Amino acid sequence: MSFVEVRNIFQSYGSRPILERVNLDVAKGDFISIVGASGCGKSTFLRLLLAQEVPTRGTIRIDGNDPAVEPGRERGVVFQRYSVFPHMSVRENIVAGESFHRCWGRFYGAGKKQALDRADETLNRIGLAHVADAYPATLSGGMQQRLAIGQALVARPRILLLDEPFGALDPGTRLAMHDFLMELRAQTRMTVFMVTHDLEEGFKLGDRVLVFDKTRWDADYPDNYGATITYDFDARNGGIPFQDIMEEHNVLLSA
Amino acid sequence: MRLINRSPGRPAALVLMALPFVAVLAAYAIGSEVRLAENPQDKLLPAPAQILETAIRLFTEGDRRSGRILLWYDTGASLARLAIGVGIAALSALAFGMAIGMLPYARRTLNAFVGVISMVPPLAILPILFIIFGLGEVSKVALIVIGITPVMIRDLSARTLEIPREMIVKAETLGASSAVIAMRVVLPQILPRLIASVRLALGPAWLFLIAAEAIAAQLGLGYRIFLVRRYLAMDVILTYVIWITLLAFLMDYALRLLSRKAFPWTEAAL
Known part of the structure; x- marks a missing residue:
């Protein structure tokens, strides 16, 4: 049995179908990139994985558990924006990742001291130790996303969902974030789903690349049919040629 | 140019x-x-x-009959009414505003009701308050509370709804319960808005205070102004008006300062 199991998902808003007949099996530790045109339902699919929405039909199970009805600790998430708490310092944001499931959302006494120490360790690992006491608004976009990913990971989710996490970053920062994410992934072997607009990014980071599109198209009523997974690429190194070109024959180096 | x-x-x-x-x-x-x-002998423009x-x-000088310096007693009485009224209004606006903003059940139950209630002209129900609560302190405080609370609830519930959904979902994925989200995510972000809301409500609060005092009181800034009006004592009225303005301005300034000191993150920027 696969780790993440998506069975025959349909999702419609009112009478308008967004997704239809989506089936997917994902092994533990896989990095899944999800790409597709705007409005193809890839963000809807991520919200379903997150359990922020419940599908009209079908089920999503993680590790065989019952389908979730609301977001919880099984799923970690990083959005393009608003993924960290602006009223907490960087360190408090990391501590929040561990403490929010507790009764008052806080640590007390010795537990607090240990949590702060663990948070400092995490900050060291994600390279934010020097801004531990700053507020997120004073950080650059890349640092804020690094904080958001770190915060999501200290909560130890079963799967990590990334909704265009690097969409608002400049190209240089984006490359640095790719390295950062790959490094974290190598350490944690986390199962990751990432929605992205950027095909190159999807193939570079992902083990598999899923493409969402409509298989049926009504020229008179474009809203008539929903989208589904139309391609499922194996994007691991040595997979499809496109990936080889990207990884081993960097155009800029050979020029 | x-x-x-x-x-x-x-x-x-x-x-x-x-x-x-x-x-x-x-x-x-x-x-x-x-x-x-x-x-x-003109009394209009001293x-x-x-x-x-x-x-x-x-x-500085006491009243001839009682020896008390009335202006300070008036100030004390008025400020006490104002503080209690605004305090009650702020606390209930915070509770109801957050509930309406966070809980769909509370929103369905209260949103329309608060919207209608906030349209009732408070001064029109002042006689009712006097009849129910008598002419004492309660009716004056009640007028302030009734006058400013509905608008503050609407403001704070709207501000609560403005908190990005992503942030709430993020807290959920960290395992936070509704209570933890309320106390650790929503409340800290709403408090600065509460202070802004109180600053805006202070103007109407003064209006309702002085209106209530003008009609029935034995002490208070508004009472004094309407009392000496009978003697056309423009110099006293103007002194009181300037004093009230100064008090209101200082309150507003203090609240702004408090907001900046207590919530440094609101001004944090790259």
């Missing part, structure tokens, strides 16, 4: 800031001068010097 792109330097800005104040004072002084020259003299007397 376009007008919209021109801005004054620092000295010019200070002069410009002072200009309307000076203009009003000068206009008053001239008007007073003209009227007094015509009729030294000379600035006379107002100052009256002000010093009001602030």
Whole structure:
């Protein structure tokens, strides 16, 4: 049995179908990139994985558990924006990742001291130790996303969902974030789903690349049919040629 | 250069800031001068010097009968009513605003109701308050509470709804319960808005306070103004009006300062 199991998902808003007949099996530790045109339902699919929405039909199970009805600790998430708490310092944001499931959302006494120490360790690992006491608004976009990913990971989710996490970053920062994410992934072997607009990014980071599109198209009523997974690429190194070109024959180096 | 792109330097800005104040004072002084020259007994526009003299007397000399310095007693009574009224309004607005903003059940139940209630003109129900609560302190405090709470609830519930959904979902994925989200995510982000809301509500709060005091009270700034009106004591009225304005301004300033000191993250930016 696969780790993440998506069975025959349909999702419609009112009478308008967004997704239809989506089936997917994902092994533990896989990095899944999800790409597709705007409005193809890839963000809807991520919200379903997150359990922020419940599908009209079908089920999503993680590790065989019952389908979730609301977001919880099984799923970690990083959005393009608003993924960290602006009223907490960087360190408090990391501590929040561990403490929010507790009764008052806080640590007390010795537990607090240990949590702060663990948070400092995490900050060291994600390279934010020097801004531990700053507020997120004073950080650059890349640092804020690094904080958001770190915060999501200290909560130890079963799967990590990334909704265009690097969409608002400049190209240089984006490359640095790719390295950062790959490094974290190598350490944690986390199962990751990432929605992205950027095909190159999807193939570079992902083990598999899923493409969402409509298989049926009504020229008179474009809203008539929903989208589904139309391609499922194996994007691991040595997979499809496109990936080889990207990884081993960097155009800029050979020029 | 376009007008919209021109801005004054620092000295010019200070002069410009002072200009309307000076203009009003000068206009008053001239008007007073003209009227007094015509009729030294004129009571409508007392000379600035006379107002100052009256002000010093009001602030320092006791009442002939009781020996109490009435202005301070008036100030104390009015500020107590204002503080209790605004305090109750702020706390209930915070509780209801957060509930409406966070809980769909509370929103469905209360949103329309609060919307309708906030349209009731508070002064129109002042007689009802006097009938129910008598002429004592309760009816005055109640008028302030009823007058400003609905608008504050609407403001705070709207601000709560403005908190990005992503942030709430993020807290959920960290395992936070509704209570933890309320206390650790929503409340800290709403408190600065509460202070802003209180600052805006202070104007109406003063209005309702003075209206209630004018109708029935034995002490209070509004009571005094409406009392001495009978004697056409413009110097006393003007002193009180300036004093009230000063108090209101100081409160507003203190709240702004508090907001900046207590919530440094609101001003944090790259």
